[in-house]
Amino acid sequence: MSIDVRAVRQQTRGVLNVAHLNNAGSSLVPRPVAETVVGHLRREEEIGGYEAAEEAADRLQNVYCSVAHLIGARPNEIALAESGSRAWAVAMHSFPFVPGTRLLIGRTEYAGNVIALRQLARRNDLQIVVLDDDPYGQVDVEHLQRELDRGSVAMVALTHVPMADGLVNPAAEVGRCCRAAGVLFVLDACQSVGQMPLDVESLGCDVLAGTGRKFLRGPRGTAFLYVRASVLGRFDPLILDGMSTVSSGAEGFEVRGDARRFESWEASIAGRLGLGRAVDYALALGLDGVQERVGSLAEQLRTELAALPAVTVHDHGITRCGIVTFSVKGSEAGNIRARLADHQINVSVAPRPSNEVQAILTGSSHAAEMVVRASVHYYNTEDEILRLVGLLCR
Amino acid sequence: MSIDVRAVRQQTRGVLNVAHLNNAGSSLVPRPVAETVVGHLRREEEIGGYEAAEEAADRLQNVYCSVAHLIGARPNEIALAESGSRAWAVAMHSFPFVPGTRLLIGRTEYAGNVIALRQLARRNDLQIVVLDDDPYGQVDVEHLQRELDRGSVAMVALTHVPMADGLVNPAAEVGRCCRAAGVLFVLDACQSVGQMPLDVESLGCDVLAGTGRKFLRGPRGTAFLYVRASVLGRFDPLILDGMSTVSSGAEGFEVRGDARRFESWEASIAGRLGLGRAVDYALALGLDGVQERVGSLAEQLRTELAALPAVTVHDHGITRCGIVTFSVKGSEAGNIRARLADHQINVSVAPRPSNEVQAILTGSSHAAEMVVRASVHYYNTEDEILRLVGLLCR
Numbered sequence: 188m189s190i191d192v193r194a195v196r197q198q199t200r201g202v203l204n205v206a207h208l209n210n211a212g213s214s215l216v217p218r219p220v221a222e223t224v225v226g227h228l229r230r231e232e233e234i235g236g237y238e239a240a241e242e243a244a245d246r247l248q249n250v251y252c253s254v255a256h257l258i259g260a261r262p263n264e265i266a267l268a269e270s271g272s273r274a275w276a277v278a279m280h281s282f283p284f285v286p287g288t289r290l291l292i293g294r295t296e297y298a299g300n301v302i303a304l305r306q307l308a309r310r311n312d313l314q315i316v317v318l319d320d321d322p323y324g325q326v327d328v329e330h331l332q333r334e335l336d337r338g339s340v341a342m343v344a345l346t347h348v349p350m351a352d353g354l355v356n357p358a359a360e361v362g363r364c365c366r367a368a369g370v371l372f373v374l375d376a377c378q379s380v381g382q383m384p385l386d387v388e389s390l391g392c393d394v395l396a397g398t399g400r401k402f403l404r405g406p407r408g409t410a411f412l413y414v415r416a417s418v419l420g421r422f423d424p425l426i427l428d429g430m431s432t433v434s435s436g437a438e439g440f441e442v443r444g445d446a447r448r449f450e451s452w453e454a455s456i457a458g459r460l461g462l463g464r465a466v467d468y469a470l471a472l473g474l475d476g477v478q479e480r481v482g483s484l485a486e487q488l489r490t491e492l493a494a495l496p497a498v499t500v501h502d503h504g505i506t507r508c509g510i511v512t513f514s515v516k517g518s519e520a521g522n523i524r525a526r527l528a529d530h531q532i533n534v535s536v537a538p539r540p541s542n543e544v545q546a547i548l549t550g551s552s553h554a555a556e557m558v559v560r561a562s563v564h565y566y567n568t569e570d571e572i573l574r575l576v577g578l579l580c581r
Numbered sequence: 582m583s584i585d586v587r588a589v590r591q592q593t594r595g596v597l598n599v600a601h602l603n604n605a606g607s608s609l610v611p612r613p614v615a616e617t618v619v620g621h622l623r624r625e626e627e628i629g630g631y632e633a634a635e636e637a638a639d640r641l642q643n644v645y646c647s648v649a650h651l652i653g654a655r656p657n658e659i660a661l662a663e664s665g666s667r668a669w670a671v672a673m674h675s676f677p678f679v680p681g682t683r684l685l686i687g688r689t690e691y692a693g694n695v696i697a698l699r700q701l702a703r704r705n706d707l708q709i710v711v712l713d714d715d716p717y718g719q720v721d722v723e724h725l726q727r728e729l730d731r732g733s734v735a736m737v738a739l740t741h742v743p744m745a746d747g748l749v750n751p752a753a754e755v756g757r758c759c760r761a762a763g764v765l766f767v768l769d770a771c772q773s774v775g776q777m778p779l780d781v782e783s784l785g786c787d788v789l790a791g792t793g794r795k796f797l798r799g800p801r802g803t804a805f806l807y808v809r810a811s812v813l814g815r816f817d818p819l820i821l822d823g824m825s826t827v828s829s830g831a832e833g834f835e836v837r838g839d840a841r842r843f844e845s846w847e848a849s850i851a852g853r854l855g856l857g858r859a860v861d862y863a864l865a866l867g868l869d870g871v872q873e874r875v876g877s878l879a880e881q882l883r884t885e886l887a888a889l890p891a892v893t894v895h896d897h898g899i900t901r902c903g904i905v906t907f908s909v910k911g912s913e914a915g916n917i918r919a920r921l922a923d924h925q926i927n928v929s930v931a932p933r934p935s936n937e938v939q940a941i942l943t944g945s946s947h948a949a950e951m952v953v954r955a956s957v958h959y960y961n962t963e964d965e966i967l968r969l970v971g972l973l974c975r
Contacts, residue, residue, distance in 0.1 A: 200626045213630030221626050225619055228800070232594045232615050235927050236607030236794055236801045269663045269802070270847035276820045299823035299846055302834055306821045398847065400630055406622070407630045408663070408802070408849025425819065426670045427700045429693035440696055440941060452693055453664035453792065455802025455849055533629050547834060 188473040190480045195472070195566045206571035209533040211350070211378055211510050211562030213400040213407060216461070217468055224406050224461035231457070240456045247456060250463030254411045257466050257474075258376075258395060259386035263445035264416050267459050271377040271398030271410035276303045277449055278394050278412055279344070279373065281422040284311040288341035291316050291334050293326040293356060295349035295540040297375055301547045304344065313341060315548055324352065324503025328360045335368040342371045348378035351512050351537035351560050353485065354504020355379065362391020371418060377401060377410075381465075382481050382509050382564070384474035393418045399458075402481075402509065402564060405465035406458045414446045424448045472565070480565040481509040487569060488561060491576040498579060501539060501558055512537070512558045515579065520557040523579075532575055534561045582867040584874045584959045589866070593960050600965035603927040605744070605772055605904050605956035607794040607801060610855075611862055618800050618855035625851070634850045641850060644857030648805045651860050651868075652770075652789060653780035657839035658810050661853050665771040665792030665804035670697045671843055672788050672806055673738070673767065675816040680706040682735035685728050687712055687720040687750060689743035689934040691769055695941045698738070707735060709942055718746065718897025722754045729762040736765045742772035745906050745931035745954050747879060748898025749773065756785020765812060771795060771804075775859075776875050776903050776958070778868040787812045793852075796875075796903065796958060799859035800852045808840045818842045866959070874959040875903040881963060882955060885970040892973060895933060895952055906931070906952045909973065914951040917973075926969055928955045 196202045201215035216224075230239040240247070251262040268274035280303075284290075290313050292304065308315050316334055321327040326345060334340065343365050347358050358374055365372035374392040376385060381402030387395055395413040399405025414422065424431050424442060430452040432440040442448050469477065488511045492498045497516040515523055520536040527534055538555030545551075561575060590596045595609035610618075624633040634641070645656040662668035674697075678684075684707050686698065702709050710728055715721040720739060728734065737759050741752050752768055759766035768786040770779060775796030781789060789807040793799025808816065818825050818836060824846040826834040836842050863871065882905045886892045891910040909917055914930040921928050932949030939945075955969060 201628060204627050205629060205632070207629050209629055209631060213625075215629055216626055218626075221622060224622060228615060228618060231607075231801065232610055232612075233598050234595060235599060235601050235603055235609055237603060237929070238599070238922075238927055240801075269849070270845045272822055272847065273820065273845035276822060276845075280820060302821050302823060302826055400847070406849065406851075407625065407634075408847065408852060410847070426667070426674060427696050428666055428670060429696060432696055440944075451664045451667035451670075453666065453794070453802060453804070455663070455800065455852055458802060458849055458852075528632075533632055535631070550834075 188476045190472060190476050190565045192566065192568065199566050202566060204531065206532045206567070206574055208561040208563055208567065208571065208575065209535045210402055210564040211560060212535045214402060214404040214564055215566070216404050216406060216465070219468055220404060220406065220461050220465045223464040224457045227457035227460050243456060243460060246460055246463070250459055253463045253466040253470070257385070257470060258413055259388050260413050261416065264413050266412040266414070266446040266449040267454065267462070268410040268412055268450065269408050269454065271396045272297065272299045274410050274412040274449065275300060275375055275396035277425050278396070278414060278422065279303060279307060280425045281449070282342065283421065283423055284313055284341050286312040288339050289314045289316050290341055291318055291331060291343045293318055293345050294320050294544055295352055296344070296346045296544050297350055297377070298538070298543050298547060300344070300346065300375060301544050305548055317544060317548065323505050324354055325505065326356050326361065328357060328364060331361060332364050335364055335370060340368070340370045342373060344373040346375045348508055348510065349540050350378060351510070351540055351558060352504070353489070353502030353507040353510045353512065355383070355506040355508050358390050358392065366391045378510065379508065381469055383478040387413060387415070399462040399465060403465050403469060406461040408455060409458045409462040411462070412446065412449055414449070419446060426451065428452050477565050481563060482507065484563040484567055484569070484572060485509050485511050488563060488572045491572065495576070495579060509564060510560060510562045512560050514558050520559045523559050527575065527578060530578055532578065534559055536560065582870045584866060584870050586960065586962065589960045596960060598925065600926045600961070600968055602955040602957055602961065602965070602969065603929045604796055604958040605954060606929045608796060608798040608958055609960070610798050610800060610859070613862055614799060614855050614859045617858040618851045621851035621854050637850060637854060640854055640857070644853050647857045647860040647864070651779070651864060652807060653782050654807050655810065658807050658813070660806040660808070660840040660843040661848065661856070662804040662806055662844065663802045663848065665790045666691065666693045668804050668806040668843065669694060669769055669790035671819050672790070672808060672816065673697060673701060674819045675843070676736065677815065677817055678705040678707055678735050682733050683708045683710050684735055685710050685712055685725060685737045687739050688714050688938055689746055690740045690938050691744055691771070692932070692937050692941060694738070694740065694769060695938050699942055711938060711942065717899050718748055719899065720750050720755065722751060722758060725755060726758050729758055729764060734762070734764045736767060738767040740769045742902055742904065743934050744772060745904070745934055745952060746898070747883070747896030747901040747904045747906065749777070749900040749902050752784050752786065760785045772904065773902065775863055777872040781807060781809070793856040793859060797859050797863060800855040802849060803852045803856040805856070806840065806843055808843070813840060820845065822846050871959050875957060876901065878957040878961055878963070878966065879903045879905050882957060882966045882969070885966065889970070889973060903957045905955045905957070908952050914953045917953050921969065921972060924972055926972065928953055930954065
């Protein structure tokens with residue numbers, strides 16, 4: 188199903204004000220999502236926060252179903268959270284690592300995750316192995332296979348789409364290798380969810396973290412965590428409270444049997460309902476159509492940019508996505524961003540992932556090269572892309 | 582300054598619909614708080630989530646100043662969070678406990694905290710000592726002093742106002758003892774903040790956790806953590822990421838120097854701005870006046886209830902607050918709650934804290950006695966209390 192661009196733009200208030208090419212930061216939420224959030228906040232004002240939550244109990248339960256449906260999981264494998272990277276980190280910190288084992292990661296991991304990984308490695312005496320890139324800049328699946336064959340692997344952790352590179356890592360191939368080796372596969376899908384179809388069976392991942400505010404077009408402060416039911420019992424939740432446990436006769440309390448063992452008491456119910464609405468909205472549009480339009484807009488942008496003599500496009504990969512990174516000779520990324528903002532074009536600035544992971548892991552000083560990141564979504568237009576390119580021409 | 586009840590009710594949409602006596606669950610937010618939250622959400626819709634956050638950067642920084650002002654702290658001693666009990670637990674789990682030391686707690690601790698404490702004790706080989714109540718049902722300060730004198734105390738952790746008892750624990754006395762003994766004092770102020778003045782100097786606490794949604798009248802999913810600057814360096818954050826660390830030349834990254842080392846990447850900016858607005862609203866009313874009105878309404882309610890033959894009021898303590906707990910002979914608490922809800926009166930049901938702490942700690946089976954909890958705020962009226970009592974008469 189192809190995207191009706193006019194219709195989705197009519198449902199997006201922000202397109203009247205800005206050419207929003209910062210969807211990898213945080214998308215413009217569509218009206219139905221905004222109205223769901225605001226509607227629940229109004230209801231809380233009218234009858235009270237707990238009373239409104241009680242009234243919305245079925246709809247809140249449906250959020251778990253929607254998220255599960257989005258990624259081909261079951262509702263009891265989903266926990267809701269406020270931050271995708273925090274959800275990811277809580278799961279990682281809840282895993283009973285065997286000291287001396289090895290953690291395999293990619294070279295373009297999300298930097299915040301790498302900081303958590305270094306902490307984890309120190310606490311659990313783990314060795315972190317950074318897998319090579321293949322010639323296309325993606326994680327090298329042959330290198331992965333060799334490391335798996337060497338054994339002593341605690342887990343493979345991969346960022347599906349890097350923060351500042353247009354590539355999509357071959358997660359399904361990684362998943363097949365992990366499954367064959369019987370090794371846990373943790374996928375950070377914060378930058379991929381919402382811009383392409385995801386299915387935990389085809390991906391072969393055991394844990395997946397996603398965020399609401401990026402390509403899913405959900406509210407800020409919303410995220411989710413998937414943990415495969417068959418491995419859930421191996422995780423000993425980092426922090427137990429009245430949410431992650433249930434009363435039981437024998438022990439007084441015990442850890443919940445579902446993925447909500449990773450949740451904490453109290454959350455923004457309005458935000459969670461908004462996340463569910465965003466997922467339903469994406470599902471109704473169809474993720475195949477979303478991916479097709481996002482991919483085609485991004486390719487148009489890369490082609491137009493590459494034709495400008497002063498511009499270098501940095502994206503790697505065979506399969507590419509909505510993230511386009513580039514730099515302009517003689518202009519700092521921050522200045523480009525500011526100048527585009529003056530013309531109501533939103534882009535962001537991000538560090539090139541190339542050396543950052545190694546620098547964080549080794550604790551060496553590094554001055555990351557900053558690039559401009561323009562990230563398109565299906566509601567962007569060819570015209571917005573031409574406006575961006577036109578300004579860069581000048 | 583006494584509360585202008587008519588004015589605060591005009592600023593509270595919900596009072597037209599309900600007699601909201603569930604302020605210990607979640608208060609009705611006042612209009613300025615709701616408009617702050619919705620206003621920011623609209624701005625995110627209009628120009629993008631990150632762009633709106635950048636525009637609100639100064640106001641967001643002011644939230645830390647407001648919260649600090651509310652409790653007599655400094656802005657760099659404040660972290661914002663989504664859940665008060667999660668913030669409390671993250672701080673507790675970040676403390677480097679010496680195995681074999683003792684953790685002193687009260688008998689009416691928040692049950693969720695006790696679950697976390699039991700997990701902490703198991704992980705760190707700590708002994709949890711439950712302090713006696715004094716004859717007024719408060720934590721027994723003399724017992725505390727004896728235990729401090731015995732030594733080997735890692736920390737004293739206290740819930741300021743229990744979830745289901747009208748008492749206010751003598752936190753300042755506890756603080757004085759802790760300070761004299763050089764022992765860390767952690768105060769869970771989720772049920773006290775917003776209904777009475779709090780000052781970390783007079784309380785003598787080193788860590789304080791508070792929530793937005795209860796007596797502060799802030800949005801759901803908002804909370805804060807205070808950690809005294811002089812002890813901050815002793816906490817090794819449970820989870821490090823790009824928010825809790827800063828880039829530094831020498832090590833690649835290091836833990837932040839302020840309390841935001843406990844924050845995680847990504848949050849609802851709208852919620853945080855709403856929390857700040859709620860704090861400013863409370864400060865403008867004046868917490869002395871708030872406490873006076875809340876105390877007087879609660880005393881009226883206790884007196885009226887005590888006059889009913891079938892009703893037993895369960896509150897203890899010398900200083901009492903807005904929480905009133907009671908039971909009705911021959912009627913289950915849940916039924917009372919449902920019947921009152923039919924008449925647009927919001928109350929809640931809660932377990933009596935008496936034996937719950939011991940039951941959780943020893944892992945013994947317990948069927949907590951459930952009581953009705955009616956919790957008043959300054960915007961409630963004498964008339965609403967009479968309506969509640971009138972219905973119970975029937």
